[in-house]
Amino acid sequence: MTTVHLDEITPEAMAVIEARRRAPPIAGPARSRRSGDLSVPCALIQGVPARIDPDAAAAFMRENGFDPEIPYPGSGVKWPCICRTCGKLVEPRYATVKRGIGCRVCAGQAVDPAEAADLMRRRGLEPDGPFPGSVKPWKYTCVARGHTDTTTYHSVKSQGAGCRKCGQERNAAAQRLDRAEADAVMRAAGFEPTAPYVSSRAPRACICQTCKEAVHRSHDNIKQGFGCPVCARHATSERQRGVPRPGVNDWRRIMPEAAERVMRAARLEPQEPFTDSAAPWRCLCLDCGRKSKPSHHSVSSKNSRCRYCARNMPTEALVYVMEHPHMNAVKVGVCGLRPGDPRRRTRILVRRGRWRLVWQLQRDVETAYRIEAEVLRHLRDEQGLAPFLTPELMPYGGYTETFDADLITVTVLRRLVERAAVHKKSPAGR
Structure with missing residues (x-):
């Protein structure tokens, strides 16, 4: 103002x-x-602008290619007209035509609902509702297969899109291998298939021609260069034990003399020959005179030492007995009572491994390890029981101390622990 x-x-x-x-x-x-x-x-x-003459406005619209259907409604009001170029009923405003804007249908900015529905039908799609707009989802039914999905008019017109689900099925059929070709790929990689081919991602039962073990490999695994997992484990074990493999990673072999030098540098004298880097190795501590079983891997890579000489070694420990109803397994083990974090081992097994604590016995550390060793020696040497679970099922460790609950019940395992706790034996004899 x-x-x-x-x-x-x-x-x-x-x-x-x-x-x-x-x-x-x-x-x-x-x-x-x-x-x-x-x-x-x-x-x-x-100066006040003069009022627009309705006749002059209609004449102006005709000069710009529009035939008005009703009298002049106002400068900024939609005016139903027939476009002389496309012959469609459009609704331009007098003010927009005055600024030089023409028919939106001819410019491709507006879509006739009838033409949109006709285009959808030509692509094999039957619209299930009114035209919602050029870029809004429009529900349809596939005429060929009866699929129900949504698409946009823009994608159908500009990209030539049709039924999305039919397109996915066509692409899958074009990329799917037949059984003969999939079998040829498996045999070329050293596997004999024993199950029909389903898809490239589905694991397929087969027999490794090298180790003759039954394994599962998918077509994608083989195309990516993955081999037999059993052969890979055997190769790793042989490499750790120092078994020579001519021409294959000779520099990675661990020789027994080198392994003994590593143990002696940690003040540990080996009491038995070297077998495996990850296997327990009975050694005599040159500082405290006690025997323990650290592995070569833990000493060389984790700087482990004698368990009795460790600075954080607790004075008290628990001998526990657990059971796992779902896996039908029982377990015996030792849990150190460290200050500030007691029973950490059993808490991890209960909370994360879903084990159930059945019974526990508190003793000093040396007695606890002696009880565990006597129970394991009785089960392994005298009864011939092997570890029941695998490392994959026990990611928190302790799988070698698990046994089949059908072969030894949790009650019998508890009695063995109680009997070993009463039996007196020198800790140095471990």
Whole structure:
């Protein structure tokens, strides 16, 4: 708003002002009147534009290719017209045509719902509702297969899209291998398939031609270069034991003399020949004179030492007996009672491994390890029981101390622990 003096207003503006004064009041900003001054819009000072003649507006629309269907509704109101170019019923505004904007259908900015439905049907898609817009999801039914899905008119027109599910099935059929070709790939990799081919990602039962073991390999595994897992484990074990493999990673072999030097550097004297880097190795501690079974791997890579000379070695420990109902297994073990974090081992097995603590016995550390060793020696040497679970099923360790619950019950295992606790034996004899 601009404040001007009454003498500066043109006669046409004054006529408009007088007409507004006589008109009833309307909602809007209040007009302020001061001594001799009046707040007047700038448009009135510059001159009031003349009202648009409806006939002139209709003539202007015809000059720009539109045939009006109704009389002139207003400058900014949609005006139903017939476009002479495309012959469609459109609704341009007089003000937009005045600015040089033409038919939106001819420009590709508007879509006729009937044409959109016809295009969908030509692509084999039957629309299940009215046209929602060019880029909004439009539900359809596939005429060929009866699939129900959604697409957009834009993707159907510009990208030539059809039924999405039919396209996925065609792509899958084009990429799917036949059984003969999949079998040829398996045999070339050294596997004899024993199950039909399903898909490239599905594991397939087969026999390794090298180790004659039954394994599961998928077509993608073989294409990526994966071999037999059993052969890989055997190769790793042989490499750790120092078994020579001509021409294959000779520099990785661990020789017994080198392994003994590592143990002696840690103040541990080996009491038996070296077999495996990851296997327990009976050694005599040169500091405390006690025997323990650290592995070569733990000493060389983790800087482990004698368990009795360790600085964080607890003075008390628990001998525990556990059972796992779901895996039908029992377990015996030792849990050190460290200050600030007692029973950490049993808590991990109970919470994460879903084991159930059946019974426990607290003793000093040496007695606890002696009890565990006597029980394991009785089960392995005298009864010939092997570890029941595998490292994959026991990611937190301790799988070598598990046994089949059908061969030894948790009650019998508890009695063995109680009997070993009563039996006196020198710790140095471990």
